[in-house]
Amino acid sequence: MAVSTDIDTSAVAGLWEAYAASREPQLRERLVSLYLPFARMMAARMYGLRTHANVEFDDYLQYGRVGLLEAIERYDASRGFKFETYAASRINGAILSGMEAYSEVHEQVAARRRAVQARLASLAEPQRAQGAPADLFGYLAELAVGLAVGFALEDSGMYQAPEQEAHYRDHTYDGVELKQLRERIKALLDGLPGKHKQVVSYHYLQQLPFHEIAEMMQLTKGRIAQLHKEALLKLREGLRATRELDWSG
Template identity: 45%
Template sequence: MRARQCIIESYLPFARILAAKIFGRRIDNDLDFAEYMQFASLGLVQAVDQFDFSRDILFRTFATHRINGAILNGLEHMSEKREQISTRRRLNDERNNAIKSVIAEAEIDTFQQLAEIAISFAFGYILDNPHIYQHDEAITQESAYGGLELKQLREKVRALVERLPHKERLVIKSHYLNHLPFNVIAETLELSKGRIAQLHSSALKLLHRSIRNIEICDVIL
């Protein structure tokens, strides 16, 4: 273990050089150099642990591939995660703005407006397809029981989606399950974006009425 630590420490400056080269070729400033160095350090540790001294190959050559690979893989993962977060935020903003716009036109009181917005948030959470962003196993729940309840509730609500009128069903499935923005759905159905917002609001209201008829689940959110 002492020899391992000595090798890692002696090659850290080399790992820093490789990280600096990739950092110098970056096309954005989303991550600090410290992030690049962290990936490089992990690559170095993997190289030390996996290097076969019996093979006729220089450790520096082996480590170079491992360190560069670790940096690039780390950056790719971070980029995908940022893109997922950005996509989810954009879709959430779009659906919530659509709900607010339809509610404003209906001229209902403030309490009803808040209730409608809360309902839209709730259905958005239930209908959202977690497989687009991560596997179900990766979703943090306060308990296994709560996770099972949420899964069962999602299945029941999605079954109700299948009973919606044709256009409302297409809007909900396209937006929540396939994560298409309203403008793309509008082009597909040859309707205006405003009409898609109205269909979206109408679908949520129909789902709200229908869900009262199914067994209530005590979901831990």
């Protein structure tokens, strides 16, 4: 399979020899430009077999370039086989690996979105069934506080054992006040009733969605959502009582 009908075979061989001897970046760039149409063709074939409709061709091409660069770095022209033959598997492999990583990240993002939606739904009940709240701003503030407490639990790494803290320490919130707040939340969480503590621990520590927690605890998903809301409200009230945080604004 030829890269281009306009390529001078002897000139390409000389370019490979020069690059093998010097490894100069300028020569590598010339090789990349020379074989980029081949990588594009390989990416187009893989793109035609894609399983994610929302992935752009440029994503495939970018991973194809990565495979091309790796192939150029490792190719040994003295072995006698064509570069395209050697590069094809590496380009395909780079695209497949890239798409696998993309799929994993995409699923993690989707799972995080579903978790946030489930939390919001649990905090919004039973107000949703009662219609529009009389105090809209107060209602929104309640939702915001509930979500904030939940995310503080999730992002703090507070449940890790002491020997693990060095590996899981959260560097996002390094303020003294926020550290103290997280410690207070931990103490309040330890004092929650059994089921409330279980739900919060499963959801924020182990990242389990409500339906999986429901199966584990042999309860309905609706009951898990109710326990989740009650637990966050208890934590919020505990923080109010200790004046660690002024929720009143």
